Structures are given as structure tokens and as C-alpha cells.
Amino acid sequence: MTDPTDETSIPPQFERAYECETPQSRALADRARSVMPGGDTRSVTYHRPYPSYVESASGAWLQTVDGETLLDALNNYTQGVLGHAPEPVTEAVCARFRAGNGIAAPTEPAVELAEHLVDRVPSIQQIRFCNSGTEATMNAVRAAMAWTGEERICKIDGGYHGTHDVVEVGVAGGGREHKGIPRTAERRVQTVTYNDPEQLKATFEAVGDELACLILEPILGVGGMIPPTDGFLQTARDVTADADVPLIFDEVMSFRLAPGGAQERYGIEPDLTALGKLIGGGLPIGAVGGSEPLMEQFHPETGAIDHSGTFNANPATMTGGLTTLEELDASSIKELNRRGDWLRERLQQIGDEFQQPVTITGEGSLFQVHFTDGPIRNRRSSTAGDPPSKTLFHAMRREGVVIAPRAMGNLSTAMDDDDVEAIATAFRRALETLD
Template identity: 65%
Template structure:
């Protein structure tokens, strides 16, 4: 990493440095979320409003991370704040159902093509875990097919072949490697091969219709259509992880791409900024969790807590078709003009993404799957820090996304910083 960039960062962030030193004494690594760390230490945020963050060092940053796509309405949107605080003031942990959950469930059933019934949890990890459990309960099988580089949270079954070929790290049981089969994204022949060899033993096929952590990689429509055809042929539930991609259309990526799965996992923005997860799909699959007739169990102290449900309803009301289409148009402009800027520099950078999501890769491309991507490597970190020093905050791996408070002025700001940062990295 450029020592000048590190020196500039350290000089600008003494308060964050002091907080990080305190944090490391009481939390391993100084935090409880691995992705928030970056070298030499992360910035600490004191407040956020709209599309701006204010750090503990009184720096204002244009937020193009948005809590990894969660803050689609930006930070502290007034209607959501009002809905959450009003509900919380009327009591939150009530240990019983409330109408808030019914309303949010109705909204999701109306909005997402695949969802006939839905249940709520507290994270995207819980959402994908329980969607897989529903498929296992339905099929009686335990083998899961996923994509190489596909990230679906931190439960054991999906912590395979995210960055490598086997289990991601120690602490994950070795046996998951025996019951997880993988295939590369956008490779139809490989997908057909996996079904020919394993189709009769699969509990499900889970994938992000646009790969997020692997690098904002768009699907080839024929690949998604083949996935749908094969899962129907082998009677294997198809699960879309739309924790990130729900923002791409009113009905999520499945509506944008015209391919309807059997089950869908949701999270991020559908809780109005509070911890949330949801999974839903065909009624016969979801009946596995019926409290009287089901064969599986699903509970949790904060499942469908009223404040989260109220925040989710307010968020969905604000994120209507017009808002999504405007964000997607801004995303189209950002990617188009970023590619033009990159072409004017002597660095290997590829821009991927769709709708309001984008990714910068420090590679010459093309990027079609996890193997050809540079996400999850250290390659982008120098450019990340150069942009961070100039007031633009993204993921250290190069991921970015837009929020509704943004307009063309923010896109102009990003593009100018990108141009200047590329020149700094070249120097």
C-alpha cells in the first residue's frame, strides 16, 4: 500500500486510532464484524444522515457502502425514524404477535413473485439458513448445491467455497465439505454436469441472482433460466438469496430477470435499519415451520419484533418502483462513466454491477464469475484508501451501491474522486 496514503490517513484520523486501540483491548481485532476492518485501522463513525457519514475525527464522507446495501434510503430517513420510534415507544419486546408483522408480511407477499408465505428472523444468515432447512425438510436430502464464491452468511453449510475450494476457516465442521457441491457462476455446462451427477441427492440449489460478495457479477439470463429448468426437472427447490439484490426491482432481482425461485431469503433494508432477516416461498415448502403440522422449528426472541416490522413497512413504502428506477438510472450512469474514466488511466480496473449496485475490480477482466473477479483480495485496498482519503467511502474490496438521497451531484463527486485516486495510485 502507498505509504503516503497511509500517512495521510493516520494524520487525519487520530481519534479513530485511539478508539481502535481501546477496542482491541476488549474485542478481538477491535470489533465484532470482520468486514469493517481495514488497514491500518478503521474509521469510527459518530453519526450519519442522508448519504453522508461524520467520523469521530469530524470528517464528512460520501457513503457509497451504505452498510453493504442495507441503507437504501440513506441514513436516518425521517419517515422510517418516526415509524420505528413510535412503535418502540408503544412497547417492542412483547412476546406475542403484532399487526406490524402481518402488514410487512402482506407487503412482501404482494411484492416478491416467489413468496406465498414468509417468516421473519434477525439476519441474512438466519434467512438463508432457514430457507435451506425448509428445502431439506421438504426433500429429505442434505446435499446443497451453491456457487463457487457465493456468500450466504456465516452458518456452517454455506461457509464452503466462498474464497477457496473447501471450508472457509477453522471452526466449521469438516463434514460440510462432503455435503456441499459447487459450480461456477454463468457456466451452463458445469451446472448441467452437477445435476447429472448429484441431482437426485440435492436438497436445494442456492444462489444470488447477482453475485454480491464475489464481485457484483451480473448473471447471464440463460444461466438463471437453466438453473430454473434443472431444478424443476430434478424436483430440487431453487433458493434465491436476495438479501442484497432485493433493491434491484420492486419485486427483487427475480422480477428484474424474470426467473422465479421456490424460496427467497431477504434481509438488509427490509427492517428499516434494524436487524432483520426473512425467508419465504411456496406454501408447501414453508409449511415445514407450521407450529402444529410442521416438521421443523423456527423461533427467536427478536423474530418479527414490532419496531423492525414498522421500520420495514415504512421503508418499502418509500422504496417504490419510481425510486428504484431512479436509483438504477444513476447506477447505469455511474458504471458507464466510471468505465470511461478507467480507460484513461494505465491501471487494470474493471467495473461490474447492475441497477444501483457496482463493483470496482483491480483486474483487466472480463469478470464473469468468482475466479475471474478480484473481489475479496487485497488488490483494491490501495485504491480504497486513496478514495477514502478524498472523502468517498466504499467497501475495501471495491463494492459500492447507491441510496435514494443521492442525485447526479453525488455521482459527479464520486467520479471526480475516482479519477483523482486512480492518478494517485499510478504515481
Template identity: 75%
Template sequence: MTTPAEETTLSDELEQSYVESTPRSRELAERARNVMPGGDTRSVTYFRPYPSYVESAHGAQLETVDGETLLDVLNNYTQSVLGHAPEPVVDDVCSRFRAGNGVAAPTEPAVALAEELVGRVPSVEQVRFCNSGTEATMNAIRAAMAWTENERICKITGGYHGTHDVVEVGVADDGREHTGIPRTAEQRVQTVSYNDTEQLKATFEAVGDELACLILEPILGVGGMIPATDEFLQTARDLTAETDTPLIFDEVMSFRLAPGGAQQRRGIEPDLTAFGKLIGGGLPVGAVGGRADLMAQFHPETGSVDHSGTFNANPATMAGGVATLRELDADAIETLNQQGADLRTRLQEIGDDADQPITITGEGSLFQIHFTDEPVRDLASSSAGNPASEQLFHEMRREGVFIAPRGMGNLSTPMTGSDLDQIATAFDRALESLGYSSHCKSLHT
């Protein structure tokens, strides 16, 4: 659905206000352009006219180099579930780092984190560590290919699983995401629409025996923080079981939803799971875990998939992961999920009172703001990342609340009721500034 908001661009007033309030960031951005393409080294953190630079972060707050204090409702795209610099995690990471970190040998903290993941996630019998969610999904797919001896994968249109070749097909549409991806990758990828059970059935009827795996997110993240329906997930499980095709869940974002991740919350067990973000205690991390026979593809003596990396399972990251999961227990997750549910309700009430159609999606502590009044079930119905989202990002930032430029947000455990009030108030004022006239009576109820 095309809305008037999709035709908008960042206003001169909004851009000028941002530039005037971020002089030091502008200086740093100009310096960065001399030594990095466009001044950028992480595409998702770039926004127009230039990104603001963060000086420090503690709890739920960011301090920028321009002296601003922002409520962080982005949390490094869901990684900082405990907020920033949580003391128990910092203590364990620093203690382990002082004991030596760069060693070409296994260490006990890796065993401890693997045991924690196996203990929390019933579908995970064994674990392999790497350094990012990208590496996690890449290695999960490689294990599935080695096990099935097939090279074709099935993924969701709008599903983002990192930056290796085959998963960068079908992100924004059915083709490759950019020209840095070889066209031959497109031939190895079959895409289906999210939550379309009939299309998924038809795909498996046509090519199910040729697939190495089906990879999907229980919550479609980049595509708009859209929960999968129970029917879609169960259909995915049934079809993959019938064809002996490994089902891979990408839980890099959704693992925060329950002690055992979204799969526990939904009662669906995949064959392999990709982890990342929060399981490293604020340090680079990734992991793939699952059935022992699939994970045996990585066995150093009998497996067929070679997997190494200088920083795989480095002990400081592993210690940080153990400390994080210790703090993120069932009670903490339940509280966070309830806060998220309450916030989504409040944001939707504000949106319902606006002149511009707005739909809030999400689950647990995750949410997305869409500029549409139609049901949001897949990439085609999502408005994530349209121009109105960018304007909303700047307006909420001006109110002291930092969300994703595509309209996504998530909560962290240090957040309080007053923080949720601030988010709701900022959203209401941002809509008013954008000319959408929201004056929700239940703003503080």
C-alpha cells in the same frame, strides 16, 4: 489473471495520511482491542491499520469521530438504500418502539410487512421472519432439507450467504472458509462456478437427485458484484424443476433492484427467497419466503422445522420495514437504477483511460471495481478484494468517498447528481494518486 496491482500493499504514505487524519478513531480502536478480539466485532468492517469510527449518519453522508464528512457509497453493504435516518422510517420505528417492542407475542406490524412482501414478490406465498440474512438462508436451506429429506446442497463458488456452516463452504474456494467450520460440512456441499451452465448441468446429472436445494445470488455480491447471465438463471430454474429440487435465491443484496427483487427483473421465479438488510428499516432483520408447501415446514402444529428467536418479527423492525418499502416504490427504484447505470458508465470510461486495466461490473444501483481487463463472470475472473482494491479504498476515502475495501459500492435515494460527480472525480483522482494516470475527458459529461 494476475496483475501488477495484485502484488501491491498499502503504501507508507497512504497509511500515515490515514493515521494522521483519524486520531480519535485510533484511540477508540486501541480501547476496543482491550475488550474485543483485534478490536473487532464485525469482520467486514475491519480494515488496516484500523477502522474509522462513525459518529452519526444522515442522508448520504457519514460524520466520523475525527470530524470528517464522507459520502457513503457503501450504505452498510446495501442495507441503507434510503440513506441514513430517513425521516418517515425513523418516525414509524420510534413510534412503535415507544409503544413497546420486546413482547413475546405476535403484533400487527409483522402481518403488514409479510403482506407487503407477498404483494411485491410473486414467488412468495408465505413469509417467516428472523434477524439476519444469515438466519434467512439457514432457514431456507432447513426448509428445503425437511421437504426433500436430502442433506446435500449445491451452491456457487464465491457465493456468500452468511455465516452458518454449509454456506461457509465454497466462498473463497471449494473448501471451508475457516477452521471454525467442521470438515464434515464440506461433504454436504457441491459447488459450481458462477455462470457456468455446462458445469451446472453436469452437476445435476451426477447428483441432482441427492440435493436438498440449489442456492444462488442473482448478483454474485462478495465475489465481485457480478450479474448472472439469463442463460445461467434459466438453466438453474429448468434443472431444479426437472429434479424437484428447491431453487433458493439469496436476495439479501439484490432485492433493491426491482419492487419484486432481481427475480422480477430477470423473470425467474425461485421456490424460496432469502431477504435481509433493507427490509428492516435499519434494524436487524431477515426473512425467508416462498411456496406455501415449502413454507409449511415451519407450521407450528404440522411442520417439522422448529424456528424461534427472541427478536423475530419484533414490531419496531417490522414497522421500519413497512415504512422503507413504502418509500422504495417503483419510481424510486427506477431512478436509482438509472443513476447506477450512468455511474458505472462514467467509472468505466475513467478506467478505460487509465494505465491499469479496469472493469466495472454490477447491475441497477450496485457496482464493483475490478483491476482487470478480462471479462468478469465468476470468482476466478474477479479481482474483488485484491491489494489494489484496498489501496483504492483508502485513496477514495481521502477524497471523501467511502466504498468497500474490496472495491464495491452502491447508491442510495438521497444521492444527487453532484454526489455522482464526486464519486467519479474521487475515482479519477484516486487512480492518479495510485500511479494509474487516469485523465478521462468525459468526467463531467
């Protein structure tokens, strides 16, 4: 029997069908289990009964070791905005790698990517590169702490900013998310509700002078892909400016929404921005950028913050990132967002015919399926990841489309209108099997 309250369980018929269709993945997962806990090395790619192994990926498509060809509407959790192995990026990265990559010295590609991002994002005057979104938000928080001399941060309930201690508080609600996070981290975090400007104002009135920063995703991502309601980001800007507390936008996911990221789309400039995912062109990356005075704290001679990393600004990643961003110009973003708007509308129409309430949220090329009739304004009203999200994931996969097990997805520029239609068709058929 499936326990509907168990977030990891899926109906037995889906599990049996999956096992029949994926014997090679099962064999690999069995091997993997003896050398990696759970047979995986990334929590979000793990799912029951075992994850499917991908052999190769090209454009909008994944080829599994079991001989399946699947339309990828997950794109490595939004990183693969151009789809897989886009030709110009692959060429540029391979050429740069042949010219040498692990070099303990700066290289021109880092200057070029930095210049491109500074041109693209008005709030970024200076930038530093690292190797993940986690490091990006960690360094942004450090810059804010060094600036203010404070150690407490304000973050959104349900906000996800990677895996360093302090931001792993209040992701799924409540306190620290697992036993690896020290209890002391909880004391350093003040959570506020997304899209609640009054609570944000009250919090800053009460404890604004004790805070190092307010960090938030302009669109609440893992928490349910929820856009900001009118005025919320402006309130965030106003209260932080009044309290002289740096406002950090985590645009690791949302940067794809406009050439200058969600901050351009919503017309609000933060003091610091954390970037990652797509700006590395398929290679690991993170970056923190912001106003010159804040970023000067990373200056090796005069700054107060040490920042090193063996792979920081390695030229292959820099080249991949620059080529990706050159491809992802204003017109391709406009087209991607148009397709995303169309898809969310279609998914909502299909969901409206389903016996259970369905609400689609998202923005531009990002979407999330919620099994509730809403309204969805914050983590508590989101059902991302709740049953039957994982069943939807399996049902969609059977129809040839991959989304996240938490029922989130996104588009890439490698998809055409037919591919987007195929996602809608798979959604309709998947819901029919859930009925």
C-alpha cells in the same frame, strides 16, 4: 515496503496520512482492542491500520469522530438503500418503540410487512421473519432439506450467504473458509461455477437426486457483483425443476434492483427466497419466503421445522421495514437504477484511461471495481478484494467517498446527481494517486 501479494497491506504513504487524519479513531481503536479481538466485532468493517469510527450518519453522509464528513457509497453493504436515518422510517420506528417492542406475542406490523412482501414478490406466498440474512439462508436451506430429505446443498463457487456452517464453504474458493467451520460441512456442499450453465446441467445430471437445494445470489455479490449471463438463471430454474430440488434465491443484496427483487428483473421465480438488509429499515432482519407447501413446514402444529427467535418480527423492525419498502417504490427504484447505470458507465470511462486495466461490473445501483480487463463472469475471473482494492478504498476515502475495502459500492436514494458525480470524481483522483 508494501507487499503487493499481501491483501491486507496498503502503501505506507496512505497509512501515514490516514493515521494523521484519524487520531480520535485511533484512540478508540486502541481502547477497543483491549476488549474486542482486533478491536472490532465484524470482520468486514475491520481494515488496517484500524477502522475509522463514525459518530453519526444522515442521508448520504457520514460524520466521523475525527470531524470528517464522508459521502457514503457503501451504505452498510447495501442495507441503507434510503441513506441514513430517513425521516419517515426514523419517525415510525421511534413511535413503535415507544409503544413497546420486546413482546412475546405477534403484532400487527408483522402481518403488514408480510402482506406487503407477499404482494410485492409473486414467488412468495408465505413468509417467516428472523434477524439476519444468515438466519434467512439457514432457514431456507432447512426448509429445502426437510422437503427433500437430503443434506447436501449445491451452491455457487464464491457465493456468499452469511455465516452458518454449510454456506461458508466455497466462498473464497476451495473448501471451508476458516477453522471454525467443521470439515463435515465440506462434504455437504457441491459447488458450481457461476454463469456456467453446462457445468450446472452436468452436476444435476450426476448428483441432482442427492441434493437438498440449489442456492444462489441472482447477482454474484461478494464474489464480484457479477450479473448473470443470458440463460444461466433459466438453466438453474430448469435443472432444479426437473430434479424436484428447491431453487433458493438469496436476495439479501439484490432485492433493491426491482420492486420484486432481482427475480422480477430477470423473470425467474425461485421456490424459496432469502431476504435481509434493506427490508428491516435499518434494524436487524432476515426473512425466508416461498411457495405455500414449502413454507407450511414452519407451521407450529403441522410443520416439521422449529423456528424461534427472541427478536423475530419485533414490531419496531417490522414497522421500519414496511416504511422503507413503501418509500422504495417502483419510481424510486427506477431512478436509483438510472443513477447506478450512469455511474458505472462513468467509472468505466475513467478506468479506461488508467494505466492498469479496470473493469466495472454491477447492475442497477450496485457496482464493483475490478483491476483486470475481464471478461468477468465468475469468482475466478473477479478481482474483488485483490490488490490494489484496499489502496483504492483508502485513496477514495481521502477524496471524501467511502466504498468497501474490496472496491464494491452502491447508491442510496439519499444521493442526488451531484453526489453520484462526486463518486466519479473521487474515483478519477484516486486512480491518479495509484498511478
